[in-house]
Amino acid sequence: MSYNILSLDNLIDQFAMIPGVGRKSAQRMAFYIINLSFEDAKIFSDAIIDAKKRIKKCKICQNISDTDECSICLSKTRDKSIICVVQDPKDLLAFERTGEYNGLYHVLHGLISPLDGVAPEDLSIKELLLRLSDETVKEVIMATNPTIEGEATAMYISKLIKPLNIKVTRLAYGIPVGGNLEYADDLTLNRALEGRCEI
């Protein structure tokens, strides 16, 4: 059952196309828009066009940026000998939040997933290999998610990098800090045991 108001149904459809937004939530959002002042609705509408117009991928690391090269790649204080490979900009931000990592990044914009029709060519792997062609980079950290697709992508890329004589590492697996052993899954516990170190 729809409202039979074309412009409203249309707006609900647009919101409902956002992944993770159901029909009910889309309705709620459309009503929020309708109850805005015209000026505020215009600001919302312009923000969409503006973001879409300005945001592009950094030529070097493929992270989103409103300049040709992003501020991390251009930074003079960053350690250019190490590249952390992540799935998407949100993961990059997670590392930046820690404030501990001072190297560069490379954003893949996805993971290899034959079931979803994502092939290696669809990711920015070519661009990564290009960055490794001079001898600046000494280490590549594979920081994809610890899922089947994340692991497969990390393996695929590390096999391509190995011949270049560059160290390839991956994030440590283990019990999350503050986590509870009782609720840890078997695989994580196994990995934590395997990766144990002396204290």
Next chain:
Amino acid sequence: MSYNILSLDNLIDQFAMIPGVGRKSAQRMAFYIINLSFEDAKIFSDAIIDAKKRIKKCKICQNISDTDECSICLSKTRDKSIICVVQDPKDLLAFERTGEYNGLYHVLHGLISPLDGVAPEDLSIKELLLRLSDETVKEVIMATNPTIEGEATAMYISKLIKPLNIKVTRLAYGIPVGGNLEYADDLTLNRALEGRCEI
């Protein structure tokens, strides 16, 4: 921590202002927009402006409509002697979905709530009383939500209508169909007992 990309942060802010949308969800939505083609982003942006431009309130029942008077108020087959008063257009749609109700509606666009600063003047009560001034309407059904604000609003309006010699009714309280007595709250059970009828 933000992305330090003005247009992206701006878009995230816009999504995050929608009630019920948190920062993380807003980020996800903004990324959905960025990954759209420019044409699709334009369609989304236009849908907002278009809905805002076209949708107004029906002059009679105050329901949202893209015409001056909505299709329900204009319908020749509707029973014009009965008005169902609801909080918002979503509630109206819920009744329409049943296909059982054939009267008219009146949409209040809110409930009286002193804590939230919503006074009776902020609702379309004036417009409702105006509709009751000729002798067409024989019954007004108060179909506000069974919450404190909903009850208070129903009481307030019914006191205004009583002197006009029009029947004022409210929805029946009771156990929801398919519900479980074990999990029904005390108040609902009490109301269901009070409202019991012979079989």
